[in-house]
Amino acid sequence: MSRGWLGVVSAEHVARGVGLGIAQINHGKRGPLARMRSGDTLVYYSPTVTRGVADNYRSFTAIGTFPDDDIWQTDEGSFRPFRRRIDYLASKPVPLTELRSRLALTSAPGWGHQLRFGLIPLDADDVKTLRGTMTS
Numbered sequence: 001m002s003r004g005w006l007g008v009v010s011a012e013h014v015a016r017g018v019g020l021g022i023a024q025i026n027h028g029k030r031g032p033l034a035r036m037r038s039g040d041t042l043v044y045y046s047p048t049v050t051r052g053v054a055d056n057y058r059s060f061t062a063i064g065t066f067p068d069d070d071i072w073q074t075d076e077g078s079f080r081p082f083r084r085r086i087d088y089l090a091s092k093p094v095p096l097t098e099l100r101s102r103l104a105l106t107s108a109p110g111w112g113h114q115l116r117f118g119l120i121p122l123d124a125d126d127v128k129t130l131r132g133t134m135t136s
Helices: 012-020 030-035 096-102 111-117 125-133
Strands: 004-008 041-046 059-065 082-085 119-122
Touching: 004 111, 004 125, 012 030, 012 041, 030 082, 030 111, 041 082, 041 125, 059 096, 059 125, 096 125
Parallel strands: 004 041
Antiparallel strands: 004 119, 041 059
């Protein structure tokens, strides 16, 4: 049974990952990638455009499905992140404000606190709503 996940990553980093056809979570840690399985859907939420800059972007920025369970570590000099292949769907960024009232994710008070974990499970209906909106 496939599951849905929300990854919290800056829009610039998401765009780089989309260009490379890879997923990377929590600054390249292996653990979050290992929680996901082949067939699972990953939706990226970008609170900012640039990591560390409080620009209040707050948009869902990419969506894709994992074709396999392979995880590898790459070498970028002083940075050695873990990555996975992902098949991204053709999509457009969607501001949180357009979907907030329609998602279980955002229904509870203080819902944003869970985003600090970097990867959280998504309700199946939320995945369907996000996919439909982002790919339309």
